[in-house]
Amino acid sequence: MTTRPPLVFIVDDDQDIRTSLTRALGQRGYEVEAYASAASFLDAYDGTRAACLVLDYGMPGMNGLELQQELNRRNWPLAVVFITGHGGVPESVQAMKGGAVDFLEKPFRQSDLLDRIATAYQMASARMADTASQDALRERFARLTDREAEVVNHVLANPAEVSSKEIGGALGISPRTVDHHRARILEKIGVKSLVELVRLAATLQDDGPLRP
Structure with missing residues (x-):
């Protein structure tokens, strides 16, 4: 059975960011899906695969923190790396309290983001494995x-x-x-x-x- 590459979602209303990150991550062996809004991402993802979510904080409609809260409520196997052009200390603190791997300010070094993505994917995979184990245990009981x-x-x-x-x-x-x-x-x-x-x-x- 062929192993699928690690999955990374990009949710950012900036087309240039989506394009550049999709290209850079694809070249490094990641499977990448990019969305311009939180709503379009929620419509597409069903929570069945572990993934890293690279998430812009300041988006129209549902912003990054609101999306993070919704994802935590759904308990999906995701780990979030925030990227932002105008987030402050209160926003970064809230994001980290919500379980974010990091809160990077634009412009950021690509190597820093790649490091955070690798960490996030490992965390998401571990979370999915733990959830699967708990589900199997519930079935036994x-x-x-x-x-x-x-x-x-x-x-x-x-x-x-x-x-x-x-x-x-x-x-x-x-x-x-x-x-x-x-x-x-x-x-x-x-x-x-x-x-x-x-x-x-x-x-x-x-x-x-x-x-x-």
Whole structure:
């Protein structure tokens, strides 16, 4: 299978910037897509590939910071490098707080931008891999029945009460039934112990209690 080249998006309302960066990055082996506005970029990108986004701060309509906020909301596998001709300290601070790799003022050295793009693409790829791992884990927990999910939630909420007798007493079922559920849970999640189960389930706690 052929490996696709690293993807870089350029979103800038300056045609000359789009043209020069597209040419320079293409010569260095990047796959490049350029857009004149945030809206046109959002219409084209679906979040299925990791990418670096070279983003102009000062654009008409939705500006760069507003686009960054929208992308963070969508949790897409992108890392942003801002470029700007008139951004100040408050804007750069806000961009960095939003997770931007850097905030470069025009004119910038091409070598500086290339360094930031390489870093950004690595970050985006790592983010996509982490998201894929979390999605796969959610799918494994989604195989649990309602009762099995209850058992897991009890263990997470009461780490000092993990014996079959304690779990059974809390859920109103027999210890033998708990043993059966526990074995099925470990099998479905693909772990060998409650310790491993708790470690994996804890990474999904931001989603709230587990549900099948």
